[in-house]
Amino acid sequence: MKRKGLTKTMSPNTNEKKRAIGVSQWNIAWRRFRKNKAALAGAFIIGFVIFLGIFDALIAPYSPNESPGFYVGETRVPPSLKYLFGTDAVGHDVFSQVVYGARSALFVGFGAAAIAMSLAVLVGLVSGYYGGIIDNVLMRITEIFLVIPFLLILLVFLKVITAVAPSGVGGLSMVTLMIGIFSWAGNARIIRGEVLRVKESEFIEASKSLGATTRRIVFKHVFPNVLHLVIVLTTLMIANAILTEAAVSFLGFGDANSITWGQLLQRANEAVKEAWWEGVFPGLFITLLVLGFNLLGNGLRDALDPRLRE
């Protein structure tokens, strides 16, 4: 196998500058990732959903709150050419609703993961590197969040939020915030473990003996080495957040004014008997997107693992 490794040419002319190409960790990871078909499939799925999210107004034949079937008596009709996924009880076109739901799913997924992972990285880094009392205190707090019954507390807090805050985009942001706030603890522990491992490395010791400040060591040396783990965890967290939002909306605690796939499933639950298409299609998309992120996450994990030899 041709190694695009070290030098481009080995010529007797040593005056020529020989450039090293493509040996950084990221290059290796990218090459490995490219070869992983499942990971590529995952990326493709995510790309497809992002595409739906961006161009939803162009793809969906009807606008989000429009009920094209209502006045013409075409409520609860099965999939046809006019209504690709059928209509629901009020005459909404399920296909349009699913398309518009893509954006919400991505919003909640990325948003909640951003919140959760920022907290997790912060706590994990500080706790792992500084140790001592800070570590102790932070770990106690982490434990509290880990032990609290997740869904229980989430439902109660969502009820509070929906009573206190306005809905619309605001409502969905609140849901995202809540999910993010209660999901950081597990990953914080994992990141802390990795930080502890990296801390023992010799290059950290070298930095310290060279007189680098703690801040510099943490952000310039420790963090980049934990980054591969953070990337994988983030991807998986996005998948998790999407599932959680769907579950919460299904139970009726989501934002009733926004169109998310979980909301669609909630409305479909009553209609399962007469209108299978109301539930099957949104659920299919949830599964697909979550699968995409899982495949991507696994692929990234395999690609970025520094211990795997090529």
Add this chain to the structure above:
Amino acid sequence: MESCQNLSMIRYIVRRLLYLVPLFFGILIIVFVASRIAGDPIALMTHQNPHITAEARLRLAEYYGLDKPIYEQFFIFVWQLFQGNLGNSYAIRGGTAVSTLISDYALLTFELQLSALILSLLIAIPVGIISAKRQYSKLDVTVTTTSLLGTCIPVFYMGIIAIIIFSFFLGWFPAGGANSILVERYPFGSHLIDSLWHMILPTAVLTFAILAPVVLLVRSSMLEVLRQDYILAARASGLSERTVVYKHALRNALIPVVTYVGLFFGGMLAGAPITEKVFNWPGVGRLFVEATTKLDFPVIMGVTVFITIMTLIANLVTDITYGYIDPRIRLE
């Protein structure tokens, strides 16, 4: 030496308990205050009554003790809690005692969750082991793909699909509930068979949902263990493959599985509402969702107490068990 271990274990348990008790009350306070901020149950109860007066609302508030300041309400709650009294529901089943509600429904939730957990472990562990032993074979690929899909499909979606296929298209199983409403519908006239018949679909769905991640966990854990040096040493010392795999490798591979199951135990009660909603299963999860929607404070607090205690105990037991079975932890 043995007593030394036991003493430190007891010290550990006591330390954890000292930590868990304030945590328990902390959670109670949070839920208590949050539910009261979330709204006024009196308003919910009476909004459909056009003749209600503000005075009547005040009297209702007095009756339920909701007019008192929040800290006083909380003290009364804790005081009653220590006496074993969880209060009466506001709106569910005409104000029955919360403890009755919970004991009625908890049994059904446990029935479902425990059956699913046991079944899934019985299936997942062997399947995971075989899959690991025959890595990259067709069986392995099928297993991993199915399990991966299983982790991605939301449980309630699985339930909906199962209901559509097995209940409506095929008509084999009832679509929900724990028992048929009409006694005439009992198969063979037996209540027991009727209950089992209703349990099959939700249990099957829940089992699949649980076993998917466990299979993947067992498989990856097993693969990791089989790569270790001591396995090579065991093989080299002439032990049969069977002994190596099932006696030595398995024991070590199951450590993360035990942790997972332990944590799952804690989380399973909290996750019950979803399955219970899909299958209309009368369990504690569904009770909690109903109570939170109706702002039925006594039930909310009662279920919170119940689930939190279970979760904390499950976590404690997992911690202790993990300390016992993984000697590496003990030496730390």
